Amino acid sequence: METCLFCGKEHDDARLALPLLHGMCHSCSFWTRILKGRRPYVVIDGHCYRVAPEDRCGFRGFGGFEYTIKFNDGNVVKTTNLWHRGKIDPEFIPFFPNTAEFVDSSDGMGMDEAAVIVNIDSAFPF
Numbered sequence: 328m329e330t331c332l333f334c335g336k337e338h339d340d341a342r343l344a345l346p347l348l349h350g351m352c353h354s355c356s357f358w359t360r361i362l363k364g365r366r367p368y369v370v371i372d373g374h375c376y377r378v379a380p381e382d383r384c385g386f387r388g389f390g391g392f393e394y395t396i397k398f399n400d401g402n403v404v405k406t407t408n409l410w411h412r413g414k415i416d417p418e419f420i421p422f423f424p425n426t427a428e429f430v431d432s433s434d435g436m437g438m439d440e441a442a443v444i445v446n447i448d449s450a451f452p453f
């Protein structure tokens with residue numbers, strides 16, 4: 328067991344394939360990588376998302392449902408490739424202020440409905 332230098336929690340993350348940032352637990356390492364990474368992210372209501380390119384082939388975030396996102400600067404983006412990175416850990420909330428909000432989309436699916444689909448998919452890992 329080691330103590331995370333950031334959050335102070337004890338952890339044993341040697342089992343993980345991803346290399347951890349020095350002295351940090353998996354969770355702190357995960358959020359620090361997003362903060363320091365080059366990939367843009369969106370924070371909505373304490374959750375972190377990535378708007379992946381529309382022209383990317385393969386699996387689409389939230390099954391390809393369309394979401395409309397309004398950024399704090401007023402820009403509005405429609406995406407059918409939104410990926411949920413996770414609910415931001417309490418220790419990292421000060422570093423991830425909300426940057427946008429969901430706008431109701433008449434042809435989109437509500438977040439609650441999409442979450443149900445994600446849960447169904449994760450229940451059948453084959």
Ligand SMILES: [Zn+2]
Binds near residue numbers: 332352
């Ligand atoms: Zn930690």
